[in-house]
Amino acid sequence: MRGLYVIVDLASLTLRGLDVLRFAQATLDAGPAMLQLRAKGVADAEAIFWLERLAPVCRSAGVPLVANDLIDVAVRGHADILHVGQSDVLPGRIRDEAPALRIGISTHSLGQLVRALAERPAYVAYGPVFNTTSKHDPDPVVGPAGLEAAAHLVARSGAAVPLVAIGGVTLERAPMIREFASMAAVIGDLLPPRDTDSAQVYNWVTARANALQAALSVGASRSPAEGDA
Secondary structure, eight states: OOEEEEEEEHHHHHHHTOOHHHHHHHHHTTOOSEEEEEOTTSOHHHHHHHHHHHHHHHHHHTOOEEEESOHHHHHHTTOSEEEEOTTSOOHHHHHHHOTTOEEEEEEOSHHHHHHHHHTOOSEEEEOOSSOOSSOSSOOOOOHHHHHHHHHHHHHHHTOOOOEEEOSSOOTTTHHHHTTTOSEEEESGGGSOOTTSOGGGHHHHHHHHHHHHHHHHHTTOOSTTTOOOO
């Protein structure tokens, strides 16, 4: 599983007046590796509402659906994977309460990465690789060199766990990271320019998703961080 890890961010789409399902389908048309619903700051019921609607289109496309943070929301929304950060629910509790859910873990240092790999998750995310505006208080930027160090750590560990680059990933930056990560998570670079013709907005999203999928897959190294999620 390689290439683009789509993040459908409710807050960003609402600000831009974009339809959540049409946006998601436009990215799925590019055949990404995964799709995550990012529903920060909304009621659980709203997150579940969108997950329930995204689940069938993701399954039809053969793309795993990822939820954030909360076990109950992920289960009730029919997500395939629960993505957690360093201050969220522990993997052991997820496995106890929802054994069918696979787990993705965000990490921001090599020490955190080592601990995450010990949990044998579906994937580990590492970063931010570049400056990001999607978080109010982001962790320190690790840069491409930091991502490379993370990839070598994963390789040395012998864990068949994919590495996901997170933070500020764009089409232009893809060549700097694709050698080291199996996937890269993208939010802002999938949003069309504000002056895009309204009739072409979702076509633009599909074209951008296709370009990102290709750029993040072509020439990528398979040894440091390859595996199936």
